[in-house]
Amino acid sequence: MNIQKEFILRCVEEGKRADGRGLEDFRKVEIEHNPIENAEGSARVKIGETDVIVGVKLGTGEPFPDKPDDGVLIVTAELSPIASPKFEPGPPREGAIELARVVDRGIRESGSIDTKKLCITPKEKVWCVFVDVQIINHGGNLIDAYSLAALTALMNTKMPEYDGEKIDYSKKTKPFPLKDKPIAVTVCKLGNSLVVDPSLEEEEHIEARLTVTTKENGNVAALQKGGGPLSLEEIEKAIALSVKKGKELRSLL
Amino acid sequence: MNIQKEFILRCVEEGKRADGRGLEDFRKVEIEHNPIENAEGSARVKIGETDVIVGVKLGTGEPFPDKPDDGVLIVTAELSPIASPKFEPGPPREGAIELARVVDRGIRESGSIDTKKLCITPKEKVWCVFVDVQIINHGGNLIDAYSLAALTALMNTKMPEYDGEKIDYSKKTKPFPLKDKPIAVTVCKLGNSLVVDPSLEEEEHIEARLTVTTKENGNVAALQKGGGPLSLEEIEKAIALSVKKGKELRSLL
Amino acid sequence: MNIQKEFILRCVEEGKRADGRGLEDFRKVEIEHNPIENAEGSARVKIGETDVIVGVKLGTGEPFPDKPDDGVLIVTAELSPIASPKFEPGPPREGAIELARVVDRGIRESGSIDTKKLCITPKEKVWCVFVDVQIINHGGNLIDAYSLAALTALMNTKMPEYDGEKIDYSKKTKPFPLKDKPIAVTVCKLGNSLVVDPSLEEEEHIEARLTVTTKENGNVAALQKGGGPLSLEEIEKAIALSVKKGKELRSLL
Amino acid sequence: MKREDGRAVDEYRPLEIKVGIIPNANGSAMVKMGKTVAIAGVYGPVEFLPKHKQLSDRAVLRCIYTMAPFSTEDRVRPGPSRRSTEISMVTANALSPVVFLEEFPTSVINVFINIIQANAGTRTAGINAASVALADAGIPMRDLVASIAAGKIGDEYVLDLAGKEEEATKADIPIAYSPRAKQITLLQMDGDLPPADVKKVIELNIKACEKIYETQKTALKERWKK
């Protein structure tokens, strides 16, 4: 372990990564559209060896009392043990909960969904938007992979028809009211450097991470620091780097 | 343990059982009708040292959306630790779940219950039929004992009166809409032989078991293999044996 | 531990307590009214080092089918690990459950709440009265502390306004329908003596305890024995002592 | 006073005790008290696991009280409730004083009580069954524990309330009692009574416990004859 850590850190000091990438380079990003027919929208995203599928399902339910004419967004995450020897079966623990909540806030706070358009009958019935993920392989940087797959799945989503009583999932026609394209980029402090898209091995040795979700106009919609401390200067740099990489990722959509 | 196993297997090779029975003999079967006054129907079944009570309770609830005019059947099982040193307190685990699901499928798939007659108001209110078991002593062959007790309890069930608002459990008059009498018989492979009604000691040494639920007309309504592999020939023999023993058990009702 | 126990018991034999009190003396009792603005009524009670806050919240819900025009009382307790190294995180276990149920019965059986006045629409909507406790420090005698704080919080409670649709928590005006002032006093058998208000150290060495909840008219509304056995004579003495101390505590309100 | 079922005020319902009804258990019993039916099974003493729960100087008597889903008019949802957890706890307190727990350090004695049919008095029926089941298991005991409840209706002290009497009573007081030591090992009460009445009701209970105790002993003797 110490040898691996030393190697990873020495590479970074010299301005490159253990796998030959530059500090600000993502691994290869692949996006597959709508692999899941039973979902209203779906996407499979691979970033290097990380491999996730996100499906969006629509159901109906009651609105929250304080938001009687807004649809409801529910983002979940399970760290399925199929994807890593470190994930254990059982109900979601803090790692899974943070993953879901960071992706949730990125979508919610960016105002990406026009929730008013998901209202069916005020106070009584609204659309519930479920965003769920199946992690196939955990190769590092799950937050960015899930966020990108969630956004793509929402872009691919079509609303099923609803006659006031039953949803007809065989007819999906109307577009989903998506208003923005928020992208999460997680910047990691590795040694004294800032890098993006950590591999699984790098993730074990980072000092801190900062996930920055940016909107199309360059504004920041959500921040989440994980791990150890960061200075204000490091935070500034990380945000700037996230904005830049966010634009690059958005151009893939 | 090895001595016990050897003895059990040697007996079977010689065409009899450790307790003197023939390979195709059940232990003594005793049926007590309606031991539980608070249930709408109940039965206590003893097969050798195995001792179970099944109670049927009726309540009202909403139908499933895809079956708006069918009553709902709920079969549960708990392996109460009172009945065996091997049962542990806590929520049902796979053994209890399989027990409940095999009994459930036997009743459900045989079409034994005329669920349409359990509809009160289509889409809104139907009868819910709860079949629950209290195992008093586990002496082997729980599936057959529970199945037989469940059928008997359903045969004993009378519907309570319902005025559209409240159930009056003090007046139980109308018969329960039972259409068939499905019997589950579990055939076990012990050594190279097929036997029925395993004792607790035999159950520990079986290679495989096959539960066959048969209807009055001799048709098979449900199958469930447990344990190890079986050949097609063994399966054929087991089904034929189950049909035969099923008729015998049905004649006790 | 043995030395502590011996000291505690020797003191009691000599008619006083390890901390200098008499056998029938409470530690200093302090009551703070309405420390929690967000509650409809609240109280903080300190008895020696024991420190609890009780808050009463009002919500609306369906009545129980067998009491269609009665409000619903829900008393809970958690043994928050912040209050003692012996309390563990997680769902309430038997200690917490007994605490909640004894306090609940004291309020309920004394008829302290006029539940009919908590009915909004019979069969459909009633007030739900939640009584919850935050234990800040467990210094012994939690049952009496929680009971006293619960009663005080209920006395401090004002009903929020309700327009048939929404509760307006900013307007709390109408008095809460409290009819009696039940006080719980727990008498402990320590060696061969009966004492009240055990300290944390004393509690570890008691033989038995009897909680007696008395009404304003001196009647007993609830009893709960804990720990070991008591003779009828001891029970009689304990009840008489509880009635006496209950009056003293009630005079503090 | 006329009672629903014709009993005298100090008369309990027909009591039946059968010992040894669960072959797998080390000890077991069924108690019928009118229409209430409880079974109890005792397993142990065995080593208490996980180890950190063991007591170094005595056994733990662990009681688990449950109701069969079909035991009441409204089906009981499986799984523990606040009520069943509390009854399990007071049951353990009711039985522990008469068991020589100090003979089995680091062990657990498991007492499972299942209510098969409920019609008032399930906790007391369960304790009566468990007490006999412990003796049937051959666990060394100082005494048996007998248990019953009583209340007050109008001006009368009334034993073993059942049916609509439960609604009419001013209080319901269950006790458990060890006759040899003359000790009360369970005492609870819900209601509204002056202290003097509480004493009278407990005394009524104690008298009944002494009779139940005899039936318990007879049932055990029957068992040992076989």
Added chain:
Amino acid sequence: MKREDGRAVDEYRPLEIKVGIIPNANGSAMVKMGKTVAIAGVYGPVEFLPKHKQLSDRAVLRCIYTMAPFSTEDRVRPGPSRRSTEISMVTANALSPVVFLEEFPTSVINVFINIIQANAGTRTAGINAASVALADAGIPMRDLVASIAAGKIGDEYVLDLAGKEEEATKADIPIAYSPRAKQITLLQMDGDLPPADVKKVIELNIKACEKIYETQKTALKERWKK
């Protein structure tokens, strides 16, 4: 008989098997059977913890079957259900006979099966994937296990029911089969059929399993070529 999707009665849906799709796993596979998609990942053998669950003479093959929330029309709530618990159990029974578990005493081999998209036949697709994943993990095996279901519609025995055929069938019989030993390792049935028909349907399944078995072996060879 004309089938919805034009297949012959003894024809299963297009089958695709990919091996080695989960880099982190010791072995893995994806199986597509028509629109049903299952992935399986194998981790182990590793020491089974907690220790008291270990078997001294062999490994435990632990299977956990789950459905992705978006895999069906009506979203699946995360967490185990009675159905998924039972499928996990029969899957372990279906696979255990072909694995040399006795070579790894006190160990556990974890087999995770996730259904990505469901359109009939998820348990059989899962077993097909898991069988290949075990081989991909290099775990010593006597044989592979192949799995499929069949039923009867009208007078015809029909393989691999899908879509509305599931409602029309008189019975649904899934099996798992080890071709080398000619042994059936999973057998379940829901429905209503005379015993003779049950046999015919199982025979139809066995024939199909023999073909699926070839596809499994081919997929593994492809993998080992790389």
Added chain:
Amino acid sequence: MKREDGRAVDEYRPLEIKVGIIPNANGSAMVKMGKTVAIAGVYGPVEFLPKHKQLSDRAVLRCIYTMAPFSTEDRVRPGPSRRSTEISMVTANALSPVVFLEEFPTSVINVFINIIQANAGTRTAGINAASVALADAGIPMRDLVASIAAGKIGDEYVLDLAGKEEEATKADIPIAYSPRAKQITLLQMDGDLPPADVKKVIELNIKACEKIYETQKTALKERWKK
């Protein structure tokens, strides 16, 4: 800009810190920030059980954040939620960097934070209380951690949002800060702000943290005087 409660834009609500409020705890504190009240209790370091969770080279700082059921207008259901689990985690991250965890390998330090009354800023109040409670427990620390949140309303950067300001803000950014190391140990944000504004808001927070830090130190000195 005029604020609801008359404060300046860079002014936080009245802050009160009491140390040593829980006699049973090794260290404790209560923090009031306006109407928000948090208490924190520290227990440990003690051996971390079960053993397999121990870290061989340092202690685990375990934080558990909970809200009293009566702390908010709508009663909080007891038990952990996704929100409380996440706050517990980021709180542990916020405090760990200043504690010499390496001095207590294989141990756990338990930090319990209970919100008694909630009116914006419960996570930051909880961190302020926990930081002081750790020091009160005599646990060796590099520094204290101070915590607060800020946002932007209209064109103004506004500190310590409360009441209806939370709805009016374009973003809510809580931080935790270790003044001696000039390090940010917690940073989250919900909202919509250009990067330059994010920096301004963080700077506003840092200035406030330096003042809160002084109040924390004063409160600890008061405690030690006694």
